[in-house]
Amino acid sequence: MYKAPNRDSRLDHAFFVLGGAAAVWLAFLLVGESFHLGWGQVWFSFVFWAFLAYLLLPRLHRILTTIYVPGYFIGRARTSDGLLGDPVNVALLGDEEQLHAIMRSARWTLADDVTFASSRRIISSTIFRRSYPEAPVSPLYLFDRQQDFAYQQEVDSNPGKRHHVRFWRCPDGWMLPGGHKVDWLAAGTYDRSVGFSLFTLQITHKIEQNTDVERDHIVRTVAEAESAVSVQVIKDFSTGYHTRNGGGDSISTDGDLPVVDARSVAVPSGQLPRRTDSRDRRPAPTIMGAALVVARAMAALGLAITLLTSSGEFADITFDDGSVDPQTTTAAVAFVATVVLIFGMGEVFLAWRIFLGSNGARVIAMGLSSVSILVQAIDATTGTTSITLEAGLAGLATDILVLLALSSQRSRVYAKRQRVPALPPSVANRRVAS
Template sequence: MTTNSAEANSARYRHEVDCCHEGRSRTGPDNGWMACNDRGRTLIARVFEYSVFVVAGAAAVWLGVLVSIQAVRLGWYGVFVAVLAWGVIAYLALPRLHQILTEIYVPGYYIGRSRTGDGVLGDPVNLAGLGTRAQLDRVMHEAGWIRADEITLVTSLRIIATALTRRSYAEAPVSSLYIFGKKQDVAYQMEVEGSPSKRHHVRFWFAPPRWRLPGGYPVDWIGAGTYDRAVGLSLLTGQITHKIDADIDAERDFITESMTAADDDVDLSVIEHYSSGYHHRNGGGDAIRTDGALPIVDLRRVAATDAQPQTTRRTSWRTLRPASAVAALLIVVATLITAVSAFSTVTGRSALPDLLILVSYLAVAVLVFFGVRWAQVVAVILTAYKVVDAFALWVQGGQITFDRLLISVSLAVITLLLLTSRNAARATT
């Protein structure tokens, strides 16, 4: 395999930014918030990161218990609270538990399967190829595929808006799946009759320089393509998600056929019985089956410039990650709630100390919003302290009812989970 210098340098840079460049391995829970490895980091730093990550997971389970108890106590009026309990368990507690547990038993090396953000096995790798990103982008464009947007605060809000108005969003982001310790480098999709619940889509990961598939096959990238057939609930977490068609080979063939039909310079070969044919489930619990063949798409004869888009690490409001932005917003809300309570009880003493604390918290929230690393660490410490303090009160028999206290606990737990998430890490500077 021959990889041009520009592509190799671009690949190395992407791997360095994404905490997975050649010669290094990730240690600890695969949450993305922690460093790529332990090299040059103190034992105290490692213990702190691992501890906070686990504390956040335990806090999510505890919050699910608290909200469920309130739902039972409120009787018929607890239906709304029960929905909140489902949200806490499905979107906070179970995903973090999966992250912690799968780090123990899911291999971190390449096994032909992607991993979800929760750490469980995702879609299988069912195609691979040779060529640059520019060549891949040209062929996919000619074949009628649309590049999916990145998941940012703006695109997340757009998804909500289009779902409510039932409008088409052809560039809608796809969920992040991980191989080589990083999410997909690029994803493409095709809508089916403008339906938000049905679409063809494929994710691509560019391989590290000189990387080879098992068996010694040289490739520049690998891909995982599936067909979304409907919207439903994840079997593993209960989250609302797309349900994929079990016949992933049909989607694999659809993708490769569209690429070869789009450009006569695209060559296709197939490694028969690359893996054993098998039946399994993906990260959403959907059944999948494959015959084990792996197509290799060769794009090296496709005419395309080797120039890569310039990569920048500057953070703007259009590229802000939802996790950091929402965490900052929750810090502001929690701070204002605390401030109102504190100022209302000020009698015979100066309010200046409380005002200084308020300003400090708001300043930290602003820095977290823009992904400043040290501010995120400070926010993690302050938020973890709030959660542990509330838990100690509960253990000692204190009542945490559905009022300001439970709201405060909920805000703190959700903030802690967001700050220690993979998504927040990608936005830090």
């Protein structure tokens, strides 16, 4: 188990904003290249849409929502972009294993985590209409972290239509507005189709407007499957004054919050309550950031090898005074190649530390990318260099992508997590009778 610090450093905020500004600059560069290539290039149009939908617009939304979206609990989850997401419409009491027990009894399926493999599978399943009962759900955030786990029920063997519900463990000692003590909060909605997000242009599931129908379906299936479950309802807990979720879908609710009590549900004797936490899982931005640093390292290593193997070709270089010194030139090229080689090897080590979750390595990688971006921006502004698809754009894009990935909230929280005891001794020693 881990917990994240309450505040981000000013340095993190600076990297975050710089990443957004650099992304805007890269978008202008891509638009400029489009005039040379022509928008008829399908691959380039796809690359520009992917950059706009999955990198630029989310970062701009995140910067703006940090300013104007309240940071306290208002009965709504948030998207990774900071937009208000689905309504929190179910509360629960009980240990994690008891929650898993009642959901399994009600014939709900535990959703896979979002990984490259599961993302690829859900894309192919949606396109070819193949069943994927464990299809992952997109991350939503509550208490500054994504859901700890999610359950779903596929409809008609079509991954584009499903019932699904996300679960978050409440912080120790936290209470709902009004003083109600609960252990878990959940947000359940029904996916009716696949479409484009109104706010980010991403491909996403579109949900049914009346979220109360899904809320009641979740509570009914659980209560019918487990006789030990009891349900109480907090009337008029919230209002429907926010009428769209993070994907732009209209939502409505009567504001009631059912509290599902699973504390009397029996689990196998000797089986300890689970303590999963989404912050324990290595997020995709961290993996992507580490991979991009490796790519940058491979480019440096390739350059070093090229210089070392071709140093003889520089022996005939003529200096400004007209002299030729092959030994000095070869030595200089070898020195530069050695420096580049050492830098590349250091980047490989840095990428490994980022992958393991080192915050120091993350900050160093962002710092290197920031310096590179600023230097290239100054050169481009003064006319020293021209950044095009053939010269410089790939390297600049790599630096910007590293900065965007490692300055993201998910990467930041994972790198700054702090280990705390998994379970209090009193809970760890408890056994729930079967």
